[in-house]
Amino acid sequence: MSPFLAAQVADDWPPAAWRDTHVLAAVSGGADSVAMLRALHFLKQQSGGRGQLMVAHFDHRLRGGASTADAEWVGRLADSLNLPFHLGEAAGQSLASEQQARDARYRWLTDTAHQVGTRYVATGHTADDQTETILHRLLRGSGLAGLAGIPSSRPLSEVCEVVRPLLSVSRAQVESFLGDLGQDFCTDATNEHADFTRNRLRNEVLPLLREQFGPSVDDAIRRAGEQASEAQAIVRSLAEDLALAAAEVTRVNRIELQPSPFHCQPPLIAREACKLAWRAAGWPEQAMGADEWRRLLALLSTPDAAAIQLPGGVDARWVGDRVELRRT
């Protein structure tokens, strides 16, 4: 067992935090999640505890026979480690897009975690996934929240959360760990994203950046992500205060904004507070881009400006000393 990888996982997610609860390891059969499973299995054997480590695989039925072969392979790996195995399948038609496949997988993982009573679902996202995600979002023009990258944990429901114990382990370390163990894995179809840009970043852009600027580019990109994450936490907390003071979902499909508290806030905080109110009203956010939020903030800062139309059938206008947003 390569001491580095197990020690790194134990540092990031100490066994004391999970050895007494059940953990569902989401294993695609690819190198990353197989390495995560072997590391968690090793740490579990060392640390004992009342919890049970379990293996979960979701057959997306995307690649015909190949995806079923992966499912069988993961089942055999679980057997060989003496771990319970849970297999899910995409129902009916095969899932059309990568996003649909991902949504179906997380839904099934959450349902399975509820059924078997696991508090944690562990996934094998690595430091390389983190670097690619941050760079990809930077190129797509994401805001601070997006630039923060993949969180080390996030809630899946009120009773369970997803954790990423390999987030500071590189893919090269994964490969050397598996090599040392003599552990094979399925060809990682999950590494070939349908997303053309993501594949180019992984296979062309990042290798070129490393060649030109040295391997520290990965750390530099991830550090930017960490700082974005810290800054976003501050923005979020200030925006929550502002939303509490000046934004109210007054009835179904109506939000009232009190403009004056917005005036003394930087646009970043004001925009985030508007987003929080929008989310609290349950309105779809996807079509609200940077321009749309800017138009709403401009309306807020200009008393009696003409009404504006926003995506999702939202009308925003001054009514007396307030700005009212109505969704029709």
Ligand SMILES: Nc1ncnc2c1ncn2[C@@H]1O[C@H](COP(=O)(O)OP(=O)(O)OP(=O)(O)O)[C@@H](O)[C@H]1O
């Ligand atoms: N078919 C699967 N069954 C179980 N777990 C899976 C499966 N596919 C992926 N996973 C889990 O998700 C992790 C990340 O895989 P992948 O990079 O394909 O994710 P993704 O589809 O990009 O979505 P996201 O990054 O949002 O999870 C894997 O390391 C593994 O833990």
